[in-house]
Amino acid sequence: MPTEDDIRAYDQRRTELERHYAGKFVVFHSGQLVGVFDDFDSAGEGALRQFGDSPSLIRKVGDSTRKHVSISVIRSQ
């Protein structure tokens, strides 16, 4: 899972990221911004290529973890 350093680093740069990279996917590793990508596939490939199985934070700029996403899981028995 992403480290506290990565989450803290994202939060500290949130305003700057939202100004310059809204809608892009960013990768943080060891508390550093290491890449900006157009889509999740590219971001994930970039993270895997650079860091392998070592955890990274991959987040879409503008997505807030505090935003409640809509899910629709309703099933009949």
Place this chain on the structure above:
Amino acid sequence: MASIEWGYRSRDDLVREGPALEVVINNRNTTNPIHKQLPALLDTGAERNLIEDTLASAALHLMQVDDQWIQTAHGPALAPVYMAQLTIPQLTYSKLQRFIGVDLGTDRILLGREGLVDFLLTYSGRTGRVTLEY
């Protein structure tokens, strides 16, 4: 453009089962690679992709890349966001996607609107047929 068409014997079956197809999920782990074929429900009512959390964490050992607050029947909860390779063999589609880990009650995934951005989905409630193009 590649496409697959599938369906049910009656439109009532499509109403009950929903538009689901078999996909392959791969954890892309270099030391412990695991892949599994499982059903994916195409769910345009969901913004994001979902995966059964116990499957993601305990069986597939997917890499967690973020967290996300979600609204559940028991109130808001912070859920893990996993990265996985999604492959649809019939469409030669294979990309990394993100999935929120939740309790789906069974080993399956839901492909929400984010997961469907690459596709053209045709849902025929009249005939019980579904077409997915990539």
